[in-house]
Amino acid sequence: MEMTQLNTRIPLDLKRGGDEVLARFGRNASDVMRAVWRYMVQHQDLPECVCDDADSAAEVARKLAVVETSSNMVPLFFEQRGRSFPLEGVEYDALREGMYDDLLDDHLRLCNEGGADA
Numbered sequence: 001m002e003m004t005q006l007n008t009r010i011p012l013d014l015k016r017g018g019d020e021v022l023a024r025f026g027r028n029a030s031d032v033m034r035a036v037w038r039y040m041v042q043h044q045d046l047p048e049c050v051c052d053d054a055d056s057a058a059e060v061a062r063k064l065a066v067v068e069t070s071s072n073m074v075p076l077f078f079e080q081r082g083r084s085f086p087l088e089g090v091e092y093d094a095l096r097e098g099m100y101d102d103l104l105d106d107h108l109r110l111c112n113e114g115g116a117d118a
Contacts, residue, residue: 004035 020026039047045057078085081102
């Protein structure tokens with residue numbers, strides 16, 4: 001197997017502290033670097049300790065799902081209430097009153113089902 005070398009610069013106190021931990025476990029920096037690279041290749045993602053949530057492939061997928069779901073919220077809201085979307089020719093006041101009527105209907109339905117406090 002062909003090998004390569006990595007070099008990196010880190011603060012001296014960080015290196016010393018990390019070396020102490022590695023020594024307690026009988027490991028060295030090369031062991032850790034190989035493990036990190038192996039993880040990235042196997043999982044096609046960064047190890048949790050290396051990235052914040054914004055970098056994680058799983059987090060990116062979660063956010064994309066939220067965006068996709070959110071983009072359909074308004075049409076879904078109207079569809080669930082038997083109305084079409086987009087609303088053409090509906091004035092703001094009528095739309096607002098309809099929304100409050102729907103919310104009141106939902107609240108009363110939940111109260112009658114015992115699902116909400118009156």
